[in-house]
Structures are given as structure tokens and as C-alpha cells.
Amino acid sequence: MSMHAIKAEATAVAIPAPSSLTTAAPVVTMTPKQAPRAEKYVKMARETAARVVPPLVVIALLMLFWELVCRRAGSTLPPPSRVFSDTKELIFDPFFDRGGIDKGLFWHLSASLQRVALGYSIAAIVGIGLGTLVGQSVWAMRGLDPLFQVLRTIPPLAWLPLSLAAFRDGQPSAIFVIFITSVWPIIINTAVGIRNIPQDYRNVAAVVQLNPLEFFGKIMIPAAAPYIFTGLRIGIGLSWLAIVAAEMLIGGVGIGFFIWDAWNSSHISEIILALFYVGIIGFVLDRLIAGLGKLVTHGTSVS
Amino acid sequence: MQAYLKLDHIDKTFTRGNATTEVLKEINLTIDKGEYVSIIGHSGCGKSTLLNIVAGLTDCTTGCVLLENREVNSPGPDRAVVFQNHSLLPWLTVYENVKLGVDKVFASTKTRAERAAWVMHNLNLVQMAHAKDKRPSEISGGMKQRVGIARALAMEPKVLLLDEPFGALDALTRAHLQDSVMALHQKLGNTILMITHDVDEAVLLSDRIVMMTNGPSARIGEVLEVPLARPRKRLELATNPGYLKCRQRVLEFLYERHRFVEAA
Numbered sequence: 001m002s003m004h005a006i007k008a009e010a011t012a013v014a015i016p017a018p019s020s021l022t023t024a025a026p027v028v029t030m031t032p033k034q035a036p037r038a039e040k041y042v043k044m045a046r047e048t049a050a051r052v053v054p055p056l057v058v059i060a061l062l063m064l065f066w067e068l069v070c071r072r073a074g075s076t077l078p079p080p081s082r083v084f085s086d087t088k089e090l091i092f093d094p095f096f097d098r099g100g101i102d103k104g105l106f107w108h109l110s111a112s113l114q115r116v117a118l119g120y121s122i123a124a125i126v127g128i129g130l131g132t133l134v135g136q137s138v139w140a141m142r143g144l145d146p147l148f149q150v151l152r153t154i155p156p157l158a159w160l161p162l163s164l165a166a167f168r169d170g171q172p173s174a175i176f177v178i179f180i181t182s183v184w185p186i187i188i189n190t191a192v193g194i195r196n197i198p199q200d201y202r203n204v205a206a207v208v209q210l211n212p213l214e215f216f217g218k219i220m221i222p223a224a225a226p227y228i229f230t231g232l233r234i235g236i237g238l239s240w241l242a243i244v245a246a247e248m249l250i251g252g253v254g255i256g257f258f259i260w261d262a263w264n265s266s267h268i269s270e271i272i273l274a275l276f277y278v279g280i281i282g283f284v285l286d287r288l289i290a291g292l293g294k295l296v297t298h299g300t301s302v303s
Numbered sequence: 304m305q306a307y308l309k310l311d312h313i314d315k316t317f318t319r320g321n322a323t324t325e326v327l328k329e330i331n332l333t334i335d336k337g338e339y340v341s342i343i344g345h346s347g348c349g350k351s352t353l354l355n356i357v358a359g360l361t362d363c364t365t366g367c368v369l370l371e372n373r374e375v376n377s378p379g380p381d382r383a384v385v386f387q388n389h390s391l392l393p394w395l396t397v398y399e400n401v402k403l404g405v406d407k408v409f410a411s412t413k414t415r416a417e418r419a420a421w422v423m424h425n426l427n428l429v430q431m432a433h434a435k436d437k438r439p440s441e442i443s444g445g446m447k448q449r450v451g452i453a454r455a456l457a458m459e460p461k462v463l464l465l466d467e468p469f470g471a472l473d474a475l476t477r478a479h480l481q482d483s484v485m486a487l488h489q490k491l492g493n494t495i496l497m498i499t500h501d502v503d504e505a506v507l508l509s510d511r512i513v514m515m516t517n518g519p520s521a522r523i524g525e526v527l528e529v530p531l532a533r534p535r536k537r538l539e540l541a542t543n544p545g546y547l548k549c550r551q552r553v554l555e556f557l558y559e560r561h562r563f564v565e566a567a
């Protein structure tokens with residue numbers, strides 16, 4: 001009787017306890033306390049501060065150093081204060097469009113990102129496909145691996161003249177350069193991942209009689225996913241490296257050509273601002289793929 | 304009466320370069336429907352190879368495996384395997400792991416709802432329905448092996464192949480799982496072929512124990528009938544003279560006549 005009373009109280013006050021927990025229920029009533037919540041927030045804030053403050057301090061110190069060094073008369077590079085005052089318009093109005101290549105930074109960055117997105121997507125599809133082939137078939141590996149090992153050492157920009165000759169247009173050439181830059185790590189990592197699929201999983205697939213397509217989708221890709229995402233992550237980094245260089249050469253709208261154009265017009269502050277954006281976006285892209293990988297490979301780690 | 308599962312003159316040699324190793328020699332064995340047969344032998348004697356041959360995962364050099372008078376030489380769900388290290392796919396939940404086989408085997412014979420019910424039915428058989436949404440990394444070793452058994456059972460195999468299913472478990476979990484397998488065998492009447500290196504396990508579970516000589520060229524040394532009535536109770540058997548006699552026979556075979564010579 002009293003048991004029931006306590007239980008009713010427990011469900012009303014605290015976490016609704018399942019009815020089977022008759023002995024646990026009275027214990028539950030002891031737990032709710034309001035005080036620790038504030039303490040928890042303070043603790044959380046302290047932990048966040050511990051992580052955020054050191055980089056802020058370092059950045060502030062570097063800025064100060066930069067300001068002091070570049071402030072002197074005759075300095076070749078502008079101090080941060082000048083960078084800010086010179087590029088105010090670009091920072092606060094990234095969306096202007098005065099036709100031609102005289103556009104806000106948003107348009108330049110989005111043009112570059114579109115090229116990367118297209119080239120990188122093709123690289124991901126081709127890379128995972130070829131990597132699977134090379135990882136699965138000894139013959140394909142023996143035939144293709146030497147080729148890959150040689151081709152992957154060719155610097156991205158070395159491909160550009162050839163692709164310009166082939167496509168006769170800047171846009172597809174830039175996309176091709178992105179593709180050819182980022183495809184190698186994806187191929188190689190996928191192949192390693194496929195080769196490392198435990199024999200046990202292959203046995204399971206054999207007993208269940210999965211057809212090759214089901215085996216690819218249900219066993220190979222999930223089992224190799226951690227490797228594939230390592231390749232994808234290296235690939236996105238490389239393609240962002242390559243796009244700036246490629247765009248400097250092909251011209252048109254794009255962050256690479258924006259930098260080159262700024263250099264030609266001696267707008268050093270604009271170059272510094274562009275570098276800042278390039279760095280931030282490269283970082284975000286890397287985090288994006290890493291996060292996606294974490295999401296997809298959730299629980300894939302062999303237990 | 305025709306044998307249900309028949310291993311007919313099976314030889315197996317591995318060839319690597321110029322070196323050939325004869326692993327199995329002249330293996331003849333017939334297993335009746337509903338029978339529980341254990342294969343016991345020292346490690347390295349080729350008993351796992353033999354199971355893989357029956358499963359179709361390894362080809363035999365000569366001879367053949369006949370299941371209901373039809374030769375089987377490729378893997379299939381009619382000879383489902385419970386692997387030693389459970390081999391659950393870590394990116395699938397418990398439910399999905401069992402479903403993988405069910406969806407393939409009953410693709411045309413059961414509706415989607417029937418298949419879902421069948422997966423749950425098999426998880427219930429091994430008392431794992433409560434963990435259906437957990438991933439393999441979140442459950443214990445014994446639980447993983449239960450799911451492995453459910454996955455194999457759910458394919459409604461003609462022969463259930465157990466490859467040292469309890470080898471990786473601690474003694475208490477092992478005993479518990481052995482009881483479960485015994486109960487399942489009693490209830491469903493499966494034909495089971497089990498690889499083991501545990502004498503007590505072999506005697507407790509089997510109708511017949513196939514003892515293999517040491518490799519290379521391992522043969523069937525002796526086949527022992529276990530004339531104990533079912534259902535068997537672990538505690539009562541401990542003092543049962545029939546049980547002790549069987550145990551003695553197997554121990555003598557393994558440790559006197561075919562002692563393991565190499566360092567393990």
C-alpha cells in the first residue's frame with residue numbers, strides 16, 4: 001500500500017519509472033535536486049572557456065606582432081588594421097555584382113566551391129568504383145596499381161595545359177584538375193579498405209548467398225567505409241588546394257583568380273582577406289567530410 | 304535408409320608453390336536427420352577445414368558432400384554456419400543481422416511482414432528479442448553468439464554447422480549457451496554438425512562424437528555413440544556412469560592414443 005504511494009510520487013516528481021521497478025522507485029525519488037543545474041552550467045562554461053581562450057589569446061598576440069612589424073614606414077605588407085580598412089567593402093558587402101569579374105567575394109567563393117563540388121563528386125564516384133575493383137580483383141590490382149602509383153605523383157597543375165588542350169575551355173579543365181587531384185587518395189584508400197574486409201564477413205555473405213551487387217552495398221561499402229572516408233577527406237583537402245592554383249591560370253570568376261587579380265592590381269589587403277576565407281572554407285570542408293564520415297561509419301568499428 | 308548428410312571419401316590437400324600438405328584423408332561420415340554430431344580433435348587437425356568443406360566455403364580435393372543425395376559444393380543457406388567469433392556485421396543492429404539472411408532466403412516465399420515476424424521469432428528463440436535494436440558492439444560475447452545462432456536458425460538450414468561456437472566464451476556463459484543449444488535442438492530437431500575441442504561439451508551435446516587423428520593427413524580415428532537419454536541435465540550427468548564412460552573414451556583417444564605432439 002505505502003509502496004504504491006511512493007511509486008505514484010516517484011512517477012509524478014521524477015523520471016517516470018517503469019512499473020516493474022518496484023524496489024528501485026523509492027530510490028528515484030531521492031535524486032531530483034535543483035541546485036546542481038546551475039553548477040553544471042558554470043562547469044560547462046568553464047570547460048568551454050578553457051578551450052576557446054587559448055586560441056583567442058594566441059591570435060590576439062599574433063595580430064599584435066603583425067601590427068607592430070608591418071606598421072613601420074616602408075613595410076611591404078599591410079598591418080591588420082590597414083587590411084581591415086582596405087577591405088571593409090568586401091567584408092560587409094560580399095554579394096555585390098557589377099558584371100564581369102567585378103563581383104563580391106561570395107560569388108567568387110561559390111564559383112570555386114561549385115567547381116570543387118563537381119570535380120570532387122566525380123572523383124568520389126570514380127575513386128570508390130575503381131578502388132573497389134582494385135581491392136577486389138588481384139588482376140585489376142596488378143594491372144592498374146603501377147599506373148596509379150605513377151600518375152598520382154604528377155602535380156595537379158601539370159595536368160592543366162593538357163586538359164585545356166583537350167577541353168578547349170577553362171571551366172571543364174578546372175573541374176578535371178580537381179578530379180585528377182582528388183581521385184588518387186580515394187582510389188588507394190578504398191582499395192586498402194576492400195582488401196582488409198575480414199574473411200568472416202565474406203563467409204557470411206557467401207552463406208547468405210548475397211549477389212555481387214548486394215555484397216557491394218551491404219558488406220563492402222560499410223566494411224570499407226572508415227578507409228573510404230579517410231580517402232575522401234584527403235581528397236577534399238587536395239582539391240581545395242588545387243582549385244586556387246588552377247583558377248589563377250584559367251581566369252574568370254573564382255577565388256583563385258580573385259587573388260591573382262588583386263596581386264596584379266597591387267591590392268595586397270584583398271589577397272590577405274581572400275587567404276583568410278580560403279583557409280576557413282578549407283577547414284569547414286575538411287570538418288564536413290570528417291563529420292559525414294563519423295555519421296556514416298557510426299558503429300562500424302570492429303567490435 | 305539413405306543418409307541425410309553424407310561426406311564421401313573426402314581428401315583435402317593444400318598446395319602452396321611446390322609444397323603440398325595433405326590435411327584430410329579419406330573422411331567418410333554419414334549423418335541422419337535430426338542427429339547431433341560433434342567433431343573433436345586437437346587444434347590443427349583440420350576439423351575446421353572439414354566444416355568449411357561441408358559449408359562449401361572450401362573446396363575438397365577429392366570426394367564430395369551429399370545433402371539429401373544432392374552434391375553440394377558451394378555455400379548456401381541450407382547449411383548455415385555459426386562462426387566461432389560470431390561474425391556479426393558491426394554496422395547492422397541485431398535485428399538487421401538476422402534479417403539479412405531471412406530477406407534472402409524467404410524473398411519469394413514470405414511477405415515483408417511475415418519475414419519481420421520470423422526474424423523476431425528467431426530472436427525470441429535465443430532470448431535476444433530485447434536487444435533487437437542494439438549493435439553488436441553493445442552486447443556481450445555470449446549475446447553475440449546467441450544472435451549468430453539466431454541468424455543461422457532463421458535461414459531454416461537443413462544442417463546447422465557450428466564452428467567451435469562456444470570457444471571464445473567464458474565457462475559460465477558457455478554452459479548457459481550449451482543448455483540453450485540443447486533446448487533448441489530438442490525443440491526444433493535440427494541436424495547439427497559441431498566442431499569442438501571440449502570433451503565435456505562434446506559428450507553433453509552429441510548423439511555421436513567423431514574423433515579425429517592428428518594432422519597432417521588427419522583421418523576419422525573413432526566414432527563414439529553417446530547413449531544418453533534426452534533431455535540431458537548437466538548436473539545429473541556429472542555422476543552418470545554412461546556419461547563418465549563416454550568422457551573417458553574420448554579423453555583416452557585424445558590424450559593417450561593421439562596425443563598432440565607439436566607445441567600448440
